[in-house]
Amino acid sequence: MSFPIERPRRVRSNPILRNMVRETRLSKECLIYPLFACPGKGVKKEISSMPGQYQMSIDQIVEESCRVQDLGLPAVLLFGLPEHKDAKGSEGFAADGIVPRAIAAIKEKCSGLAVMADACLCEYTDHGHCGIITRTPGKGVVDNDPSLELLAAEAVAYAQAGVDLVAPSAMMDGQVQAIRSALDSQGFEHLPIMAYAAKYASCFYGPFREAAESAPQFGDRRGYQMDPANSDEALRETALDIEEGADIVMVKPAIHFLDIIYRVKHEFGMPTAAYFVSGEFAQIKAAVQRGWLDEPRTAIESHLAIRRAGADMIITYYAKELLQWL
Numbered sequence: 001m002s003f004p005i006e007r008p009r010r011v012r013s014n015p016i017l018r019n020m021v022r023e024t025r026l027s028k029e030c031l032i033y034p035l036f037a038c039p040g041k042g043v044k045k046e047i048s049s050m051p052g053q054y055q056m057s058i059d060q061i062v063e064e065s066c067r068v069q070d071l072g073l074p075a076v077l078l079f080g081l082p083e084h085k086d087a088k089g090s091e092g093f094a095a096d097g098i099v100p101r102a103i104a105a106i107k108e109k110c111s112g113l114a115v116m117a118d119a120c121l122c123e124y125t126d127h128g129h130c131g132i133i134t135r136t137p138g139k140g141v142v143d144n145d146p147s148l149e150l151l152a153a154e155a156v157a158y159a160q161a162g163v164d165l166v167a168p169s170a171m172m173d174g175q176v177q178a179i180r181s182a183l184d185s186q187g188f189e190h191l192p193i194m195a196y197a198a199k200y201a202s203c204f205y206g207p208f209r210e211a212a213e214s215a216p217q218f219g220d221r222r223g224y225q226m227d228p229a230n231s232d233e234a235l236r237e238t239a240l241d242i243e244e245g246a247d248i249v250m251v252k253p254a255i256h257f258l259d260i261i262y263r264v265k266h267e268f269g270m271p272t273a274a275y276f277v278s279g280e281f282a283q284i285k286a287a288v289q290r291g292w293l294d295e296p297r298t299a300i301e302s303h304l305a306i307r308r309a310g311a312d313m314i315i316t317y318y319a320k321e322l323l324q325w326l
Contacts, residue, residue, distance in 0.1 A: 024308040026300065026326055028072045032116065032273075033319040036211050037061050037102040038081040049207035050278055051285045053317050055081060058102050065106045065113055071323050075114035077167065077315055078102055081213055082124050088132060089124030093153035097124075100161035107162045116165040116194065117158045119151055119179065128216040130170035130224065141219055147172050152182035159188040167250070169196040171224045173240075180245035194273055195246035198234035198260055201225035204253050204279030211278065234260045235267055242268060251311075253277040255302050258309040265310030274311035276303065281317045296325040 011017045036055045038045070043057035056064060065076055080099040082091035091097045099117050106115050122130045131147030147170065155166045166183070168175045176195050183191050201222040209215040226233060238249050251261045254274035265272045284302070287293040299318045306314050316322070 024304055026303055026307060026322060028323055028326075029074055030307065030311075030313045031073055031319040031322060032075045032077050032313060032315040033068055033073055034077045034079065034315060034317060035061055035064060036079050036081060037098050039083045039098065047207065047211045049210050049282050050317060051282075051289075052321075053211065053281075055211065058098070058105050061102050062105050062109050065110045065115075068320065069110045069113040071320060073113075073319055073323065075116055075164075076106070077116045077118060079118050079211075080123055085124055085126040087126055088150060089121035092121050092124035093150055093157050095157050095160065097157060100157050103158060103161040103163050114164040115162070116167055117163045119154045119158065119166050119168040120170045121147065121150060121154070122170070122214040122216075127218065128214055129219075130221065131172055141223055142172075144172050144174070144224075148174055148178035151175050152178045155179040156182050156186050156188070159183055159186065159191050163191070165192050165194055165248075167194040167196065169199060169252075171196065171199050171221075171226070174244065176241045176246050177244035192247035193245060194248040194250055195241040195244075196252055196275075197238040197241040197246065197249040198257070198264065199225050199250070199252045200228045200257065202228060202253050202256070202277070202279070204256065204277050207278035207282045228257075231260060231263065235263060238264050238268060238270075242270060247271070248273055248313075250275060250315075253280055254306045254311070254314065255280050258305060261306065261309040261311050265312075271312050272310055273313045273315060274306050274309075276306065276314055276316040276318065278317065296321075300325055 011021055038055040038057055040057040041059055044060045045055045047053045078099050082098055103115050120130050122128055127133055129142050131142040134143035151170055158166055168179055176193055248271040250273040251257055251264055252275035254276045261274050284298050288295040303314055
């Protein structure tokens with residue numbers, strides 16, 4: 001014989017055995033579904049660049065959350081579109097802001113669903129940046145330290161509304177520590193933080209900026225989000241967030257940063273999340289619309305790759321569809 005006695009095809013050729021020896025699995029327990037809450041009532045507006053995804057008023061968000069729970073998905077991640085924007089993003093940390101009201105409404109009707117909330121200011125500021133703008137020489141566009149106080153206030157507002165987890169995404173230095181201290185001082189020591197630890201300044205956020213109406217009005221976010229060329233820096237950022245009190249660390253985007261997911265998981269052994277972002281979702285949808293890709297196989301393969309790289313959980317707009325296809 002010209003090859004070893006072991007023949008891997010023996011197992012692969014039998015579909016039952018092939019499934020039994022599968023090393024990486026997707027399941028409902030690892031999926032988190034993002035939702036966009038907007039003002040009004042009875043509003044369900046499709047996002048043009050993200051087919052099948054919507055901006056929804058709170059009553060619609062509640063209905064969708066209950067459907068998600070009935071499907072068996074464990075969690076949703078909320079983003080908010082305020083009625084009014086200002087320089088500080090005041091509606092982001094207001095007790096009666098769009099996200100706190102959505103949290104309370106969902107928890108009242110869907111008590112078995114974990115409600116997570118993104119903590120950032122970009123959706124709420126009139127300039128579209130993730131912190132307070134300053135013109136002070138030497139401090140850059142976004143003033144880091146004053147922004148921490150507002151992010152902490154936002155997290156506390158979510159906690160008071162009944163959120164199950166806070167996910168700070170502004171990429172401000174020290175944001176996890178500021179939020180942890182604020183939560184603890186208000187009696188929310190039990191509330192976990194899922195830190196956007198390695199969030200890259202990616203071109204794949206374009207559709208999200210339409211969904212959240214959060215595009216910067218000038219400049220860009222490369223001054224505080226990470227350079228896609230950097231890998232070692234992701235480990236330093238993640239280590240800082242863990243030291244500051246993060247319970248879960250996240251890499252964003254996902255499919256284009258599988259090496260970062262792998263390194264973060266193997267370096268720290270922490271619960272690790274990955275965000276299959278709007279552009280990654282939209283490019284599959286666009287190719288499917290043109291008949292170039294098989295959607296179920298492409299989506300499943302993409303999410304298996306994220307899990308195989310080391311992600312314990314995936315934030316994905318495909319969450320509901322994946323459950324049907326799996």
